[in-house]
Amino acid sequence: MAKSSSPGAIERGFLACGRELQEGREVVVRSPWDQSVVGTVREASHGAVMEAVGSLERSLAATRKLSAHERKRILLAVAEKIAAQKEELARLIVAEAGKPLKAARVEVERAVLTYTTAAEEAVRMTGEVLPLDLLKGNEGRWGMVRRFPAGPVFAITPFNFPLNLVAHKLAPAVAVGCPVLLKPAPQTPLSALRLGDFLLEAGWPAEALAVMLLSNEDAEFLLEQEERLKVLSFTGSAKVGWKLKQKAAKKRVLLELGGNAAMVVHGDWGDVEGVAKKAVLAGTSYAGQSCISVQRVYVERAVFDDFVAQAVKQAGRLVLGDPANEETDVGPVIRESDAERIESWVDEARAGGVTVLAGGSREGCVVEPTLLTGTRRGMKVLDEEVFAPVLAIEPYDDFNAVLDEVNHSPYGLQAGLFTRDVGRIFRAYETLDVGGLIVGDTPTWRIDPMPYGGVKDSGLGREGVRYAMDEMTEPKLLVMAV
16 A cells, blocks of 8 residues: 555653653554554553542632633634644544545534534523522522533543544533543544644643543543542443443443434435435445444335445445545545454355445455445344445335334434425434434534434433533522522
8 A cells, every 4th residue: 555645753742731741651653544653652651640630620620710701712712723724633634543635624624613613602501590489488589500510521532533523522621611631542642632732722721631541441440430530421332332331430421322324215305316425425434434424225115226326336436545645535444453344244244145236345444335235134234333334225115114124223323314205204203213313414414513412322412512511511509588
């Protein structure tokens, strides 16, 4: 494989409450494309972690007193810094995550929106006044409810959106005045460190932020025994997320986990070519490494053959290869072990009688966009989260039955629906066990201010800036008898 153009190798310590510490186990960050060294960071020692937790706890007295105006100013300053370094940040994402450049640029734009939205919400989070003179003898009583920062947040982020998913932890926490200990993915820590730099440069108190790689043992210790951290906000796999929740004891827990996103295409929509193109792009963008990547596509039988033909045509147009190239659509998955797993799942499906309509092979970490049909329950490519550019396309005859088929999944994050019938739309809205139903687009569509999260194995609580702010605060009641 040709070497991609990327930033020179970066050597960074972790941010620990205003200091950049250099001790700890060395972690080498490598490009998923060509395995070149992107940077070197350090895993924090247990002592450094505990020192940081103490600093975060002490800083709460100051962060909770920051005015809404000051929090807004800090967040807008971070948004401006991200926008000013858009291309540099995009190429850093390409280098450490293997995300195609055009997708990395979109991620940077989304991070700007995330911080800008948080700045606006910081001054919009209001309380309410309650009449309490509802029974005789309570005349003159009234109540006021305000939200206060719950305390230091322990945030854990994945590799697939190393800038914007970090922003979805840091920005809401700053907006409500919560100190943060952020554990980024070890594959992609450099983007997180840059966001930490931006926050400190913007004026967020240094003692109120730590961006650290932690050992799994230290992470579990913090969840099980460290009561000074009040909130766990985790984005990652369902297996890990639910395990962490069991260990989180008395903490508030926000989980944004995996998915197995389905979309339903009814024949009344028309524009089969356009919908097929959307489905393939939504299932293969960033090599399918998103929890809302399209994985299952159910198409009404009357238009199924046409849809399949158009989907195969679209898959054949995609450009594979070096993520730093402007034209690349599908780059590598994050690790070769993941590519091997994906290949084995496809081979297993093929051996089980599934027809491979397109793709089905890999070269190194690059998995071909793969379209399958003839899948059935019990196959990993249909039941599990494949996290790859692999789509199962199946026909259906009955709309109610296909809704049941969509629900036959342990996951319930988002679903997509293409129909022009309002009755079907509301039937799907009421029936589908998902956190969000997207009509007229794929389940992969997301805008950052919206509530985002799922049910069943897909998580607990909601992200999306304002909704994460609610998760990181506690309502407090004041009753007045005058």
